[in-house]
Amino acid sequence: MRERLFIDCLSVHAKAGRGGDGSPSFRREAHVEFGGPDGGDGGRGGNVVLRGSRHVDTLLGIFYSPRLFAQNGEAGRGQRMHGRDGDDLVVDVPCGTTVTDETTGEVCFDVVDDGQEVVIARGGRGGLGNVHWKSSTNQAPTQFTPGQDGEEFRYRLELKVIADVGLVGFPNAGKSSLLAAISDARPKIGSYPFTTLNPSIGVVNYDDYSSIRVADVPGIIDGASEGIGLGIDFLRHISRSRVLVFVIDAAGIDGREPKDDYKALRRELAAYDPSLLERPSLLVANKVDEAVAEDNVVRLERAARRKAIRVCTIDGTGLDELKERLKKLLKPVPDGAAASGRRAGQDHSEVSAGKLANASFLSL
Ligand SMILES: Nc1nc2c(ncn2[C@@H]2O[C@H](COP(=O)(O)OP(=O)(O)OP(=O)(O)O)[C@@H](O)[C@H]2O)c(=O)[nH]1
Ligand SMILES: [Mg+2]
Structure with missing residues (x-):
């Protein structure tokens, strides 16, 4: 099966509509x-709006048309007719899209929730018609x-997949197999390294109707922070996860020592963002x-100075234990309350991660 093109970082040119001119009719x-002045006002220019959508999982759509131009407002007309407002340009983006101003580098918006709308460029106001100047002396x-110009910006859009849990491991460690075993996701599994090229998310469901989202990302190898393998750029996708799961190939099938894998993974994470190491984690x-x-x-346990959860994705060993440990850490809200709960969780994901990290560095 051919991998679908996955775009998670791109530049856009957002230009809102110009307001329509006022009329001098x-x-x-x-x-x-002496019918008098009857020129109406111009219409407002359309806004450029980004809308979070859980049905979209890549920025691919925008990649092919990165010019986000909204419609201009129409000019006012005689008989005090107001010009038509320009239509807003509404673009669906995946939840987890961060919008940065390319010139200043400032993070301007963060589209987190399904249905959340942010106006990234405001349309210009319409101009005033000559009726506004009418007076006894004039x-x-x-x-x-004239109508005002709409706002115009160049932004960088960056997708950071939002999941509760991020799986971190060497290629072939069995991350995708694990995701497939505990969630509804069906990622590609292969006995060769770098089977997974794009992040994918699976939902793990619990008997009490609560659920957590787990992200599988491409494998990390020694030197990834210097760009070896696929590099560690994709780690941005787990940078928002509240819990990390180190997945280690305990059988050392590729000829490496599992305890060295663990150390190398931690080294590479630290090179990307040292705070990732403070995040609650599990060792699988x-x-x-x-x-x-x-x-x-x-x-491995001796070197890591922590207990590992022993797992086999083929016969299911340890999967229930892993699911329970994750549940304990994340305390997912049962369905129904989930919508609001998840939203709250996501809004404060940074805070929660910090809190969890402070509470205890997980001692297994
Ligand atoms: N013996 C054994 N093999 C396993 C187990 N889990 C996964 N594998 C095998 O390990 C290989 C790699 O599995 P994947 O799930 O694709 O590994 P991955 O970590 O996602 O690999 P990349 O996507 O390349 O980073 C496959 O051949 C799996 O069949 C297990 O519990 N026991
Ligand atoms: Mg994989």
């Missing part, structure tokens, strides 16, 4: 002398004002069905 009608005003030793795994796990 005079009433001209048979048998009406009975034939020819003044009017996968592939424990392989005979060599147990000795490796003991060494």
